[in-house]
Amino acid sequence: MKALTRKTTRTVGTEPWHSYAWQAQSLLLAYPDERFEQRLDLADRVAATLPGPVARPLLRFTTHAEQTATAQLATAYVATFDHRKRCCPYLTYYAHGDTRKRGTALLRLKQTYAAAGWRLGDDELPDHLAVVLEFAAADPGAGARLLIEHRAGLELLRLALSDEGSPWASVLESVSATLPALAGDEREAVMRLAADGPPEEQVGLDSYASPVFLPDPVVGGPR
Template sequence: MTPRTTDHTPERATGHTSGHTPGPEASLPAPAWQVQSLLLAYPDEHLEGRLHLARRVAAALPEPVAAPLHRFLDHAGRTGAARLAAEYVEVFDHRRRCCPFLTYYAHGDTRKRGVALLRIKRTYAAAGLRLTDEELPDHLAVVLEFAAGEPEAGRKLLTEHRAGLELLRLALHDTGAPWAHVLDSVSATLPPLGGDEREAVARLAAEGPPEEEVGLAPFAPPQYMPDPVGGRR
């Protein structure tokens, strides 16, 4: 289910300039979001370099953001790329509750999700960014990468999907997955859950996402689409 490209980075269009200058409070999480994005990518041959960069950046981050990253980095350093890659597949490919695609939590596989994906793609395009054809725009690693470059717009996207992020964080903790620590770090960069968001998390946990399985063909590669009898990788 999870894309395994070498780099989740949206490509900046040539000549792009931002339409605003983020204030200090908006730009502070950017290094954290960049590192979190890298750590949520598939553990491939570039893992060692990512871990080295993440340790350097985490050393300069506030403790509530940095401490969970260090816990993940300690695990990754002990585990090694091959074993960590197997864990990644087991968690993100085989556990539906650990879906890294944020619009899935609010919309399931419905037409509304297709609209939500299009809106995110338009947000990226307005910032002068584009994705490769095989990437879905709502993968958490992609959203965090975008947020690192466009903090104001990225923070808005992350907070819009706050309930889904929290459900993913809880699911990862329930399964004992090391990426739960990365989600702890992401949560530390965002405002606390509000009352409505807590209700949304409880509702999603109890009911799950909507189940209508139509409307994604323009956005999802075939390998990410439900099969004809309603299954999902």
């Protein structure tokens, strides 16, 4: 992605520390590759500067990751995010499934990024949570709106990871702590999605690969 200049003015609806929280969360939700230890160290140092409800779950994850071999984490990452649909990290999936409407939602996200000067790689889908968080870190106002727009999916992912006993549930708990408390209609949206699941129509996604077959995104700073 192209480098973006971090905004120095305060954005309505966000706090200055939101950018750092979202960047740290993005680093920890990326695939644990050979650079993961560096990302982990940075996220650990950032977490120590954040408010308690955001920092504590992040530090739970970093403590676990520091005590786990990177190869073991990578295996768990694939087993969790690639092989369990209910733990899908692609946010538009929760509302639209693999339908034509999801294709439109993905295009909207790409257009939002492009308007901010970002260009996604060909192997990246714009709705992967790590990518959305990275964007939010660089453009807090627009990023916060995207996260709130996909709040129901975020909460479903958090609950699914928690049910699985996944260490990444702590990272999702930290993400939720950066957002406003759930309003009544948002709670209803979460309950509806949990009850009904995403649509199953398999059309309209010719220009996007299925998330199951995508290579793991490499995130962690503008590219």
